[in-house]
Every structure is written in structure tokens, then in C-alpha cells.
Amino acid sequence: KSSLCNFLAGRFRRQGRPLQYFHLEGGQVREVPEVLHEGATETTARLQGVSLGGRLVLLDTPGLHSATAANAALTQRFLDSADAVLWLTSSTSPGQVQELDELARELRRNKPLLPVVTRSDCIEEDEVDGEITKLLRNKTAANRALQEADVQARAADKLRSLGVPADLLRAPVSVSVRMAQAAGQGAAAMADAGFEHLYGAL
DSSP states (O other), X not given: OHXXXXXXXXXXXHTTOOEEEEEEETTEEEEESSOOOOOSSOOOOSOEEEEETTTEEEEEOOOTTOSSHHHHHHHHHHHTTOSOEEEEEETTSOOOGGGGGGGXXXXXXXXXXXXXXXXXEEEEEEEETTEEEEEEEEXXXXXXXXXXXXXXXXXXXXXXXXXXXXXXXXXXXEOOHHHHHHTTTXXXXXXXXXXXXXXXXX
């Protein structure tokens, strides 16, 4: 989550748009200069976020299944004020719908749910100058479409079981921050990494 937020914020900065990072400290919003903390494990010990262009705020939460009860409670409080929910699910294990149980309360309040399949890339072997080399590539359009359809079907079934209106579910999108960065973030690289679809969905 933090990596995606930082990447989107970096794109705003590259376009000369204003942005401001912040975190919650003692119940107050504190503006900070540094990017959001990232990590493979839970590094979001407090709620943090970034305001993009003064019109869109991304909240990077500790998670409802946070390691501490305080983090989970804080996340729930801020979900109350959100206009929509981005549900990030990794392409290595997409559609873990049990995560939606904790979001049911917010979704029943008519907040749209946008599934975002992250890490939509893979390592492939290729021959370069007579040597076998491992290369990072975007997942194919066909593979992404299959995963998105699977996540859509799983999420729709889960929302039905939770009594949440089906029309709140948006079509899933797949993105790869790593590929966008590795390919230089040009227009073609951003489109290939799925970000034009994400921007359209947002």
C-alpha cells in the first residue's frame, strides 16, 4: 500500500502538482516532508497519507488485521470518513476475499470498492548475449484479464454474502509499480504497467 501511495505521489510531483505527506500523531494531523514508510511486512505503525493536488487524499492504513488493536481501531475510525475503498490484493495470491469481512461495515454505507491487483509482473528467463538472464516483465494482458475476472467474481460473491449492493464493486485493475519504475515511467511504460486503467478507475 505504501509503495503504491508513494509512487502515485511521485508522479504528481513530476507533473509539478502540489502534494503533502502527513501522519496522525496524538490525534492530530501532522504534515511531514518524508515519503510514506514502506516494507514487506507491516511498517505502517500509524495512519499515514498524502494529499495529492489538494483534491485527493490517499490514506495508507495499518490494516484492519493490524498487529495491534490500536492500529486496527485507528484504521476503522478513518475508514468512516473515506469516500471510497481501494482494496489492494497481490497478483501472487489475488482475491483473498476474507479481507472484505472487515470492510463490510463501510461498504454497506454505499462506499465504492475498487480492487487493485498489485505486483502484476513476473520474472522471466531470456538469453542476452549468450547468457541466460532473469528479466522483470509485466504480466500479459491475457493473464491480467484472467486474474481481474477471478477477483471480480470472488469479490461479487463475497459482497452478496455480506448483503452489500453489487453495484458498489468496480472493475478490478492490475498495476506494477516495479515495471513502471524499471521502464522509466514514460507514457508507454505507465500504460503497459496498468496505470492508465487505474487513473481512469479513480
